[in-house]
Amino acid sequence: MSTTTKQFKHVSYLWDESKAAAMEGDEVALLIYRSNLLGADLRLTNYGGGNTSCKAMAKDPLTGNEVEVMWVKGSGGDIGTLTKSGLAALYVDRLRSLKNIYRGVEFEDEMVELFNHCIYDLASKAPSIDTPLHGFLPFKHIDHLHPDAAIAIAAAKDGKKITQELFGGTIGWVEWKKPGFELGLQLKQCLDENPGIRGIMLGSHGLFTWGDTAYESYVNTLEVIERCAEYLEEHIGKSKPVFGGEKLQSLPKEERLSQAALLAPVLRGFCSSKQSMIGHFTDDDRVLQFINSNDLDRLAPLGTSCPDHFLRTKISPLVLNLAPQEDLSDVTAIKEKIAPLFEAYRKMYEEYYNTCKHANSPAIRDANPVVILYPGVGMFTFSKDKQTARVAAEFYINAINVMRGAEAISEYTSLPRQEAFDIEYWLLEEAKLQRMPKPKALSGKIALVTGSAGGIGKAIAKKFAEEGAVVVINDINEERLAGATEAFKKKFGKDAAAAAILDVTDAGSIRKAFKEAALAFGGVDIIVNNAGISISKPLADHTEGDWDKLYDILVKGQYLVSQAGVEVLRKQALGGDIINIVSKNSVVAGPNNAGYGSAKAAQAHLTRLLAAELGGDHIRVNTVNPDAVIADSNIWAGGWAEGRAKAYGITVEELPAYYAKRTLLNEAILPDDIANACFAFVGGLLNKSTGNILNVDGGVAMAFTR
Template sequence: MSDTNDLNGTTPTVRPSTAAELVARSNRLGADPKNTNYAGGNTSAKGTVTDPVTGKPVELVWVKGSGGDLGTLTESGLAVLRLDRMRALVDVYPGVEREDEMVAAFDYCLHGRGGAAPSIDTAMHGLVDAAHVDHLHPDSGIAIATAADGEALTAKIFGDKVAWVPWRRPGFQLGLDIAAIKEANPQAVGCILGGHGITAWGDTSDEAEASSLWIIDTAAAYIAERSRPEPFGPTLEGYAALPQSERRAKAAALAPTIRGIASHDRPMVGHFTDSDVVLDFLAAAEHPRLAALGTSCPDHFLRTKVKPLVLDLPGMATVEESVARLEELAVAYREDYRAYYDRHATPDSPAIRGADPLIVLVPGVGMFSYGKDKQTARVAGEFYVNAINVMRGAEGLSTYAPIDEAEKFRIEYWALEEAKLQRMPKPKPLATRIALVTGAASGIGKAIATRLAAEGACVVVADLDLDRAQAAAAEIGTSDVAVGVRADVSDEDQVQAMVDAVVLAFGGLDLVVNNAGLSLSKSLLDTTVADWDLQHDVMAKGSFLVSRTAARVLIEQGLGGDIVYISSKNSVFAGPNNIAYSAVKADQAHQVRLLAAELGEHGIKVNGVNPDGVVRGSGIFASGWGANRAAVYGVEEDKLGEFYAQRTLLKREVLPEHCANAVFALCGPDMTHTTGLHIPVDAGVAAAFLR
């Protein structure tokens, strides 16, 4: 195979490079979840290029690098090694007890700069005598791989076209094993890796892809045709899924407790799933036994821990009963995980990484999954859905028999896995924090939401206008970073629905910014009761409702938190023609003091920001307030920001981003001991100095 273009007469024959062809195949395979899970599996291709140093042909192997995802793989995500040097490692291989040393040896086989870091599976791809190799984690293939009689099933389903490879931890020896099996079975197109997944190969990229898909589809068809009717057993009385609205309300009520359980050792972001796959599994009689056996594929249990925490109550149990039992089970789970660690840890094992569950299953309701960020939490849930599919297939044909506990520990606390974790970038200051910002579709609120997300927080953008809230969230980031919701903060039910949406989107709540507001610039005599009530309903009553509803979540989680009020310079400054607005801002300012005093015992800080003259991007100023204030001060409306700047001590215009800076300062890592504070963001208005 060559990466150089051939000439046929005068017309060049152009074909994709080996690397480009590999990326295209990888993307196709990774785009379909039936083929492999997110970031699961790896692919490779071998080809010949001209060595730029010698000018002679050199054979290379391109392999998906460590940590990459097939569905989104690009050429920069490939490790590139010289095949002769990689295969020469066989001669210095020190044996399975020291095979981890071979990963470092791959660095001496790199071609040029080598591209991405080689993964542990590089040996499999380099040593197997085939131009193209795919290693994948399909649910159907792992179902055969984890069946108690997987070897016999492999022969029965595939004949001699697919070989069986007994469980072995990924590494150099597994590469040698698969290479030997392929050599001994020239008619085979791939193999089932016991407890793990599949590997397939071909002389061309298309042949390798076809072999992979044939194994996956053949296994799936066999399971569909031969599986017994109820692989998970009959439905348990009382364990069927609750109606959607009821189960989601219960999920929102339980989410703070469960997040607190999952964040005992370190804060976590959560994800909620109530798919039919999960609900059907939890309704069946065998789910406690199967859940206790844990997952098998290394990619699965590295994301989900060896087993989940399962609430052993029916869906009809009350929230109070469920909370009490979950707290009991959490203690037992931590003790069990610590015992698992102690049973298998050796003096050189990495320290225990925390004993909290990453998957919590609630019959009738669904699954809560956790991780260091939303994507990790979501993917952990997807992996457990994969595990459920695997268990269904294995139980339908045979008996689910995952790899044993000792092997799981060897991988979970593998020195190479620990090294990978240590290479992860340092988390951002607000990583794992979940923020709710009201009135955040524009102006100060949008700037705050944007800054908090940039500092690592997950953000819910709440606004009266759903379309604008969702548009603002989309500007900030993907749905793993920001989501938009509609809420009228003056309506108690809508505030509860908003907070429920937050905890269902990200698992909990840590940081609340009361920013929603409006203003009507009128004198005392022109201010109607309706004007007064409208402003007090949105800002005084609304802030109260949001803070009260959020505080229940913060207290139940037991993780502390922050509540920030965007008040105003007007809370302490007496100006003309804004009695309703200034009075309600004073109300908000005193709520800060009152709540700081009340919530401090729960580790919840409550602070305020007092802006002034924030004209650019402001929804309030654009809605008529700006024109009225400009008329009061006798300036043109488009000059209002400059006018406000000139009356300040610093002569600087205040922008929404300056308010966002103050919110981050209050909630960031440097002001952990500050509560009850109001920060002026007004460029210096002496009459509004706090005293």
């Protein structure tokens, strides 16, 4: 195998000959290797977009004869992380024989079910709608990608002419057609009419390239995309200003982030009118260039061209009518200003649906925007979870790249509204949505648990994440926070958590943590006041410093965090939950406990006071009373264990057994038990419960509240 000597500027050449040599003769392994390399460069294709294939001979398990089998990325998945389990394997001859029973474009969707009759490997992934696009072409290795540079040409008004001139007829052209059986036939027809071409440009959509080997297909793909990118570079900003030039300037970085954090909960409230959404914010330079431009008002309503972009970003974005430096402190005034924008967007979307729908179209979906543009500040995206919101932002940046390139070489064109609708409300897409797992109890919810880098707080954060929430991990100790956040993301994924240093006695630190929550996820829904400290001393030994420390962390901390959290909750107007981790000591009078016990009693009553005050906002405030949570708990540091053992006349080593034996259930209490209690309050079954106390102490009769 020879390696290329060409130097690529606009794409990454990642092929390692030694690694590929170890796979020599295994075409499927080489397909996966090639796919992963292509997917590693987002300039070549977007997350989850595109598909790759290879055709190789294999033994038919029924006849023992050698047959040609096509391995192609199955439904869903991402080529950057593709493994063999993500491939569909089909008999090539059977797939091609489906042409004999094809009834025409009006019936092409019925062919998808017939792909299952062509499956070679019964353990393989379900075939995708793109299967015939690969199957009807004769090449051993094929790449179908969505590179911005190619789509910019494909979405240009003169795209076909530019493609012809740029590649001298070596790249074919097929006009826009949604993926499916018919498009597969059109690709084959294009090849038959243009023998010897090295690829095909799909109008408004993407690129097909190929080769006789995995390596030849890889290099061919890179070379075609590189040439497209070179062509755009030769034109962007040369004969006319990019996007018509700058209309306004961005705010400085920190001011952009401050404005975004202030506004995000308000936007999240509007976007969550049908279901709870998670947000994402970016002030990427490419976004700022677009949203600050003279052409924003002309281009933004057009929407995207590539169906992969469109499916994730909706028909078009919502553009805010706020000045970059707008005073966002008056929440009521800001809501009154942008509410008409959301009403108009929802009306536009409903009209789009009603105008384009068919007799058998699925019911209208959420009419709220996914992409929201704030000139001078940045872009917000909202979706059912953080990953989907983040990916929507990435796709809209792809769309911006496409618009910039297409405008530089010609004129940008988007999908016609009917074509866009037929993709968005495609019955096959609807079936895919219906097959998705049912949302978990806390899907779409954002939680901030104070002191969540260890002990009870970590257990609560973990439980919430397991139930679908995203979590702001925080701690006063930066090193402990870093370790906990890394472990949390490793377990739940990079989109499951954000991190913030949080000192509950410092109002500024608390505001920064909620700012992080707003920038990372759009706001907050669940606040758990868990951070704590314990000091057990006789009254004579108890210092004023001990007293102040207990009340600052436990009482003042709960007050400050709740105050800052309620401000965000009210901006969203979605209700929410505050849970205070108090203690059985709030109601039980024990020895050597004047400071800690009275502070816990203050926490408990503050819970009742806030429940009474916040009910009109549908903010529920409840208490969980643990007792003697020894395992993995920071509360036992700093002499607390020694103090309690002394009070009971036992050794520290005897404490766990002592605490368990004094309970009615004779059970030790674990951090997970407290986490389960917190979930009981927020999981959906107790939505009409506020001002309550849930004891998790194994049963301590003295702590009974009634």
